[in-house]
Amino acid sequence: MARAATTTDAFNAVAEARRRQILDILATGERPVNDLVRLLGLSQPQVSKHLRVLREVGAVDVRDEGRRRMYRLNAHALKPIHDWVKNYERSWSERFDRLDGVLEELEEEGDGGGDE
């Protein structure tokens, strides 16, 4: 498969640690750019660049409130990533459900301590 451009794919958009930090902050509520600049300790142009990438994949939405630009998370755009992890999680859950059964039997055998 061809690699998608950074600006068209949610996976690539969140591949950058700073962009994930932005999403973490926005997960707690809508914020103006200035808040993000302050919380991340980056320059405004750097933050704007990351926000642009996130906007282009739909991961954040923006609206003007007076003179301020307010950003908020659009979690729906990140669903492909969620689904991807969920599938992996499901295979481990099935595995651990089996392990529960094994453990139950070991306990019934009265395997109180140490080796048999």
Place this chain on the structure above:
Amino acid sequence: MAAVTSSETAKVTLPGDEQILITREFDAPRHLVYKAWTTPELVKRWWSGNRGEMTIAEIDLRVGGAWRYVMVTDGGFEVAFHGEYREIVPNERIVSTEVYEGMPEGEALNIVTFTDKDGRTTLTVLVQHASKEARDAHINSGMETGMQEGMDLLEQVAVSLR
């Protein structure tokens, strides 16, 4: 599909670009979880989940010792993993390498911890890959297995219709 008797689910998070963290609590004391994790004939009973049968579980549980797991899906697809033990603290912690034999160039480090809490055990598996690409490929391989499972089910349905 096999009946699921437990409502507990594994929790998977991606704490770093190169990492996968799997967490699960068990209603059993720690030494039993450790035993089920490290005894070949017990591992064979749970490790393949609902996705097939384990044909090989070799565990040489000592630092520098090797392990190898092989499972065959119901559709006949074979997957194999192997690695080496790097650190062993009985009932507490196992550090080992892991190589998926279908992608032998990517070696991961697995750090497994067993934590005791009022007779229950919290298990964590931290998978540390060498790169983000390798980490992502690992999770995608889970997806392939999932698809494989779907194909297997389809095959069963097809056979039952004959």
